[in-house]
Amino acid sequence: MSSVYIVDEHYIPYSVAKKLLGEVIKSGVSSNLLQRTYDYLNSVEKCDAEVAQKIMEELSSIVNREDVRAVLASICPLTPDEVRSILIMDSNKSYSSDDIQKIIDIIKKYIKS
Missing domain, CATH: 1.10.150 (DNA polymerase; domain 1)
Known part of the structure; x- marks a missing residue:
């Protein structure tokens, strides 16, 4: 198992979080929580x-x-x-x-x- 290091931390808008989460899900990493979060972000997104x-x-x-x-x-x-x-x-x-x-x-x- 590889280690993950946080290099930088930023606040991002909902649509950016949705885009990043969508990329994670498309890469094959998914769970019920990730999918529900993606669906929620999709429902509240105001712009791309x-x-x-x-x-x-x-x-x-x-x-x-x-x-x-x-x-x-x-x-x-x-x-x-x-x-x-x-x-x-x-x-x-x-x-x-x-x-x-x-x-x-x-x-x-x-x-x-």
Whole structure:
């Protein structure tokens, strides 16, 4: 049995997790838990993995925390109240109305509502 080492750790959007999990399942490694997790991620996914990554990259100019960007790219909120409910996770930073609108604009650029 080979050893697995964690080299780096990152927060990722749901669609990226689904893509990675799909690759693991296709490689022949599967279990009931992996399949149920994949099915769940498939049901909540708002965009594909590439789009989610682009959203995360663009949000980095506004939102410093990777975990907050990952949640935003997973949930794809389209109203100021929805965005604020996620940004509350980042208690160290205050976001202006302009910041919130920029976040919504970035998400709307990629998501067809």
